[in-house]
Amino acid sequence: MVLEPIFSQNSTSRGLIVGNYCHDVLMRDGMVVAETLGGAASFISVVLDGLSIPYNLIAKVGSDFAYATNHIPIVIPTCKTTLFHAYFDSAIDTGGHQDRVLKRVFACDPIRPSDLPETGFDFGMAVGVGGEILPETLEQMVGICNVVFVDVQALIRVFDVVDGTVKLVGLKESGFFHLLPRIGVLKASADEALFFDVEEVRKWCCVVVTHGKDGCKVYWKDGEIEIAPFAANQVDPTGAGDSFLGGLVSGLVHGLAVPDAALLGNFFGSLTVGQVGLPRLDLKLLQIVKDEMQKRKMQGIVCNERRDDELNFWKHPGHEQFHTSLSAAKITPACHIQECEWNLSSSPRVIEQGNKTNLLINSAHEGSFQSVHGKP
Numbered sequence: 001m002v003l004e005p006i007f008s009q010n011s012t013s014r015g016l017i018v019g020n021y022c023h024d025v026l027m028r029d030g031m032v033v034a035e036t037l038g039g040a041a042s043f044i045s046v047v048l049d050g051l052s053i054p055y056n057l058i059a060k061v062g063s064d065f066a067y068a069t070n071h072i073p074i075v076i077p078t079c080k081t082t083l084f085h086a087y088f089d090s091a092i093d094t095g096g097h098q099d100r101v102l103k104r105v106f107a108c109d110p111i112r113p114s115d116l117p118e119t120g121f122d123f124g125m126a127v128g129v130g131g132e133i134l135p136e137t138l139e140q141m142v143g144i145c146n147v148v149f150v151d152v153q154a155l156i157r158v159f160d161v162v163d164g165t166v167k168l169v170g171l172k173e174s175g176f177f178h179l180l181p182r183i184g185v186l187k188a189s190a191d192e193a194l195f196f197d198v199e200e201v202r203k204w205c206c207v208v209v210t211h212g213k214d215g216c217k218v219y220w221k222d223g224e225i226e227i228a229p230f231a232a233n234q235v236d237p238t239g240a241g242d243s244f245l246g247g248l249v250s251g252l253v254h255g256l257a258v259p260d261a262a263l264l265g266n267f268f269g270s271l272t273v274g275q276v277g278l279p280r281l282d283l284k285l286l287q288i289v290k291d292e293m294q295k296r297k298m299q300g301i302v303c304n305e306r307r308d309d310e311l312n313f314w315k316h317p318g319h320e321q322f323h324t325s326l327s328a329a330k331i332t333p334a335c336h337i338q339e340c341e342w343n344l345s346s347s348p349r350v351i352e353q354g355n356k357t358n359l360l361i362n363s364a365h366e367g368s369f370q371s372v373h374g375k376p
């Protein structure tokens, strides 16, 4: 397992995020309810920026790309930006995680090894959404990064040739399987985890399976541990897994033990489902989170001092208190968590302009749309 380098990270570590930005169109019962910036890279950026973690980002878009982002993507004039249509069906609601059918309508260029910088990175994140990460790209990443975190959705998605519907293939058939012993952490949603044998893969790398409102479970060679969720009022599940991964990696980079870092993942996942599109993270909230992470370090739970892989996987004293403190931060009055008051089933329209989100709430009485910029 390539795990030891995770624990030698520090907050000046530099990361490499690889995965295309995309345009997301969310539909509810046939109606467009939101158009937002998407792609795992964009959700992860929000979390890493919020926690002041430096990184380079390699993403490709077309000249139609509609958003302002902190990290400028590579523009391919001959391509359109990757576009996903996510279809939510009011009739299907699987216990808080609304199921969706995802269609890739356009696919921008793949990211090739020659698109990556040659310099070494402390950590890498392979986070494709539309099949843009090739086996040779991941191979190059494991060569230039000390440790690589991989979202399995980057490896096992295939796209219907007629309508672009996203389907999954077994990890063994994906063309990436041979690279598993060289990656640090493989993250999968519970649905995606059905496409590989966790018992087999955990021998080579750490596996983290997310379970929506129920939190997540971490598996490694010799053990496994469940990590508690945070309460959330889910309005849009999109990007929860991406923000989770951003939180997990940020925690590890800041020197937290794996369970604490996974808890931070759950925290950012829960913030994301409470909003439509990218999470808008309050600065005061972020400061509280940073302070709490610092406190965990002060308690002597500094992984990069221990260099002891096995120890870093178990919950250390104070883990539950860390959960309590983060939960409290979410409800601190000073922190305006901009949770929306509606959910996708009530069919409001959300249109993002630049990096701002407009909520256009359908007013039944006036027969018109009312524009609201988040909450006051």
Ligand SMILES: Nc1ncnc2c1ncn2[C@@H]1O[C@H](COP(=O)(O)OP(=O)(O)OP(=O)(O)O)[C@@H](O)[C@H]1O
Pocket (backbone or CB within 6 Å): 096, 097, 188, 189, 190, 209, 210, 211, 212, 213, 214, 215, 216, 229, 230, 231, 232, 233, 234, 237, 238, 239, 240, 241, 242, 244, 265, 266, 267, 268, 269, 270, 273
């Ligand atoms: N309804 C919820 N309430 C609280 N936390 C949630 C909820 N949904 C997701 N989360 C948090 O986000 C994490 C990731 O969610 P999930 O397992 O749904 O990922 P995903 O299916 O990959 O998401 P997506 O593909 O939409 O990005 C969970 O492990 C959990 O911590």
Ligand SMILES: O[C@H]1[C@H](O)[C@@H](O)[C@H](O)[C@@H](O)[C@H]1O
Pocket (backbone or CB within 6 Å): 022, 023, 024, 037, 038, 039, 040, 041, 043, 084, 102, 129, 153, 238, 239, 240, 241, 242
């Ligand atoms: O923006 C979203 C998000 O990144 C999801 O994690 C991914 O599954 C979708 O394909 C993408 O459109």
